[in-house]
Amino acid sequence: MNIVVLCGGTSTEREVSLWTGENVCSALRLKGHNTLLLDVFIGRDDIKPEQFFELKESIEDELVYIKEKSKDIEEQKKIRKCFFGNNVLEICMSADIVFMALHGENGENGKVQATFDLLGIKYTGADYLSSAMAMNKAVSRKIFLANNVPMANGTSLYAGEECLSAKDLNLNYPVVVKPSCGGSSIGVFFANNDSEFKNALKNAFEYENELVIEEKIMGREFSCGVVKYEAYPVIEIIPKVGEYDFKNKYEAGATDEICPANISMELTKKIQDVAVLAAKALMLDTYCRVDVLTDAEENCYCLEANTLPGMTKTSLLPQEAAAIGIDFPSLCENLINISLSDRK
Numbered sequence: 001m002n003i004v005v006l007c008g009g010t011s012t013e014r015e016v017s018l019w020t021g022e023n024v025c026s027a028l029r030l031k032g033h034n035t036l037l038l039d040v041f042i043g044r045d046d047i048k049p050e051q052f053f054e055l056k057e058s059i060e061d062e063l064v065y066i067k068e069k070s071k072d073i074e075e076q077k078k079i080r081k082c083f084f085g086n087n088v089l090e091i092c093m094s095a096d097i098v099f100m101a102l103h104g105e106n107g108e109n110g111k112v113q114a115t116f117d118l119l120g121i122k123y124t125g126a127d128y129l130s131s132a133m134a135m136n137k138a139v140s141r142k143i144f145l146a147n148n149v150p151m152a153n154g155t156s157l158y159a160g161e162e163c164l165s166a167k168d169l170n171l172n173y174p175v176v177v178k179p180s181c182g183g184s185s186i187g188v189f190f191a192n193n194d195s196e197f198k199n200a201l202k203n204a205f206e207y208e209n210e211l212v213i214e215e216k217i218m219g220r221e222f223s224c225g226v227v228k229y230e231a232y233p234v235i236e237i238i239p240k241v242g243e244y245d246f247k248n249k250y251e252a253g254a255t256d257e258i259c260p261a262n263i264s265m266e267l268t269k270k271i272q273d274v275a276v277l278a279a280k281a282l283m284l285d286t287y288c289r290v291d292v293l294t295d296a297e298e299n300c301y302c303l304e305a306n307t308l309p310g311m312t313k314t315s316l317l318p319q320e321a322a323a324i325g326i327d328f329p330s331l332c333e334n335l336i337n338i339s340l341s342d343r344k
Ligand SMILES: Nc1ncnc2c1ncn2[C@@H]1O[C@H](COP(=O)(O)OP(=O)(O)O)[C@@H](O)[C@H]1O
Pocket: 152, 176, 178, 182, 183, 184, 185, 186, 188, 214, 215, 216, 217, 218, 221, 243, 244, 245, 291, 293, 303, 304
């Protein structure tokens, strides 16, 4: 197949997306596909769109091109009107499928998917509606509630709404304050009292105008992939120091990731059931990865469903797949086949 691995973009998770893109691209090449890396925002202005799949470039060369052209990306973001880079849509229209290696805003939020639907471009993963619902934690909380997906007590708050204490929201400290549409733990703050809460709101509102505030669950953290509504093995996440923040998510060796998690069959089943319930609630019928916390009594709390979870060789979903004998290139190829068959 001629496959575009679409990465980059303008979100706070741009760099993470380039890692995913690089890994997925080389995996799909190993499977014999004609696979090329394309930055959704940078595009290609050095070739005609019809020449794209004739390029014989190394992934390193493609990354050099992307890095060179994105040196002044902050400036470009200010002046550019169109999100899509030069020739991106034309190139994607000529592909058999686009592998979505994007993370964060405009990529994970359904807007790119909606554009692709209108242009007849096939892509991996969730459709525009499910992507949009899952991306916004305030929206997904409401849908989870209606579908009996267990969650921490919480609510949403908009910029301009007066709030001096978590108590005003009927929440007990400690609480977690997070941007509604964020990812990779960026903009997540914890507060133990009113003064920390005030700071947390101020800091989190720097990222977005809508926040989700939840009571902090004290216990263990897990994640569970759901592919075609079937749960993958559960993975436990244990940061060596502190919270599961950006550094602990991406710094090699900073977090122990244990798969299958060292927990009872009962708890495994409970977490997997929550993950599948969450995926069904948001109609994530291709694949996703659901984050789940448990407390001392082994009650489960769903945090979110990730529609485009990290896809480097050592990311959580690939580790879960490896635990059931699916290697990384096969996982990437499976996700393509599932997405193609669902969108016939
Ligand atoms: N209610 C909560 N209780 C305890 N920890 C939380 C809670 N919500 C978020 N966290 C911590 O913050 C991290 C990021 O939160 P999450 O909702 O998964 O957002 P994202 O991964 O999109 O940034 C989680 O992995 C978890 O470690």
